[in-house]
Amino acid sequence: MAAPVDFLTYVDDHQDQFIQRLATAVEIPSVSGEPARRPDVVRMAKYLEEQLQAYGVETKQVDLGTHVMDGQTLPLPPAILGRIGNDKAKKTVLIYGHFDVQPAELSDGWSWPPFTLTRDEKTGRLYGRGSSDDKGPVLGWVNVLEAHHQLQKPLPVNLRFCFEGMEESGSEGLDDLILEEVKKGKESWFDGVDCVCISDNYWLNTRTPALTYGLRGISYYKVNIAGPARDLHSGVFGRMVHEPMTDLITLLSKLVDPQGNILVPGVDEMVPAADEEEKKLYTALDYSIEDVELSAGGKIALSDDKASVLMGRMRSPSLSLHGIEGAFYGAGAKTVIPAKVAGKFSIRLVPPQTPENVDPLVISYLETEFKKLGSKNTFSIENLHGGKPWVEDHKHWSYEAARRATEAIYKQTPDYTREGGSIPVTLTFAEALGVNVLLLPMGRGDDGAHSTNEKLDISNYIEGTKLLGTYLYEVAAGTKA
Numbered sequence: 001m002a003a004p005v006d007f008l009t010y011v012d013d014h015q016d017q018f019i020q021r022l023a024t025a026v027e028i029p030s031v032s033g034e035p036a037r038r039p040d041v042v043r044m045a046k047y048l049e050e051q052l053q054a055y056g057v058e059t060k061q062v063d064l065g066t067h068v069m070d071g072q073t074l075p076l077p078p079a080i081l082g083r084i085g086n087d088k089a090k091k092t093v094l095i096y097g098h099f100d101v102q103p104a105e106l107s108d109g110w111s112w113p114p115f116t117l118t119r120d121e122k123t124g125r126l127y128g129r130g131s132s133d134d135k136g137p138v139l140g141w142v143n144v145l146e147a148h149h150q151l152q153k154p155l156p157v158n159l160r161f162c163f164e165g166m167e168e169s170g171s172e173g174l175d176d177l178i179l180e181e182v183k184k185g186k187e188s189w190f191d192g193v194d195c196v197c198i199s200d201n202y203w204l205n206t207r208t209p210a211l212t213y214g215l216r217g218i219s220y221y222k223v224n225i226a227g228p229a230r231d232l233h234s235g236v237f238g239r240m241v242h243e244p245m246t247d248l249i250t251l252l253s254k255l256v257d258p259q260g261n262i263l264v265p266g267v268d269e270m271v272p273a274a275d276e277e278e279k280k281l282y283t284a285l286d287y288s289i290e291d292v293e294l295s296a297g298g299k300i301a302l303s304d305d306k307a308s309v310l311m312g313r314m315r316s317p318s319l320s321l322h323g324i325e326g327a328f329y330g331a332g333a334k335t336v337i338p339a340k341v342a343g344k345f346s347i348r349l350v351p352p353q354t355p356e357n358v359d360p361l362v363i364s365y366l367e368t369e370f371k372k373l374g375s376k377n378t379f380s381i382e383n384l385h386g387g388k389p390w391v392e393d394h395k396h397w398s399y400e401a402a403r404r405a406t407e408a409i410y411k412q413t414p415d416y417t418r419e420g421g422s423i424p425v426t427l428t429f430a431e432a433l434g435v436n437v438l439l440l441p442m443g444r445g446d447d448g449a450h451s452t453n454e455k456l457d458i459s460n461y462i463e464g465t466k467l468l469g470t471y472l473y474e475v476a477a478g479t480k481a
């Protein structure tokens, strides 16, 4: 069933209002990873809840309790549940998204203030933190609701919503909410859900819409090394004491080599190699080494072979070093020996890897390597958060509906991709509800999620809103078989 023309026309006619909605959301710096920004995440939850209510959605804020971050006990931002429609003759689609964002500072190298949506008329792009990940897509659903509400049109399906404010920090508390909710049976806000749709990733390139049927999992670690009681003068103490930073850099250098091979014994080895048949899937995708270089902003691809680069992201684990807390990083040439440093790194996981089978390998390897240093500093390792990988059946009717919707809006057949990023709750939805989960991305491969100058093209926001709405009509038209 094609989406009605008046819905599509409404979206075209209300572009400016939709962009203003995104601008208001980007203004709220809802960074879940920074304790001082926690009230902004709560403010963003309220804004989103009011938007849903304005278009007839019944909502509920769920208190997720507290958690510890950087040694502080903090209240978790509430999750927002929503529901609209209860027609037994219609299918029920559960929409998930997140309203928190990654940190961003102008001094990181942004060309514009990250929490102001900046419209570039020449390129048709909207710059701002969260524009693509994930405020644009979440508000795309709100735009669909607004259009139906204003046109007094019934939605083609019943909708349920689950929006969270901790996705960028490990989705703390959400698994428990889902499992508790599912236990309520008929009383559950998820009762009767036929499929889940998530718009929280990106096309592979800048040209071809995608449907995504896999995500990598993640295990995030913090290695702490401490020694002296305070920062020391390197002229006074250099070569007299064990330096925490030297120990840490030595350990970090033993985790991954410059070609991306993971050096922790047993981790890469857990994943079976791709056979020739599987490699063909990657060769067939509309992607080139230039696409990687364009989205990375540098000619730095690990190989000239497209299939091997794509497999690196979609079906191999990767280990990335993220940062060092406590290290001197300012301007000038401070001659300090930092007293206490913490290295942060994460491993993206693919089946059959899970945090449970990978964490012990990482922890015991680093403990052994630290002992080999013969250092008198202290060593500890923490796991900050984890999530399992997920792979879905992409022949399901929900994927078929999304394919038809993509062909209707973009006049193109979508790429079928596995995403290198992680959305920890995806597998929980799949397992707890026992239904198919579809990832239906709105943004392009060069959006720069998590990076400086994150953007969403206006055309992706507007056509993406049409795509989300059209998908609901195609779900209504398809079979449940």
Ligand SMILES: C[C@H](N)C(=O)N[C@@H](Cc1c[nH]cn1)C(=O)O
Pocket (backbone or CB within 6 Å): 133, 134, 167, 168, 169, 170, 200, 201, 218, 220, 419, 420, 421, 422, 423, 424, 449
């Ligand atoms: C793919 C999704 N939009 C995303 O960016 N997920 C994050 C989740 C995460 C896990 N730890 C911190 N954030 C990601 O893949 O990094």
Ligand SMILES: [Zn+2]
Pocket (backbone or CB within 6 Å): 102, 133, 168, 449, 450
């Ligand atoms: Zn993200």
Ligand SMILES: [Zn+2]
Pocket (backbone or CB within 6 Å): 098, 133, 134, 167, 200, 201
């Ligand atoms: Zn996201």
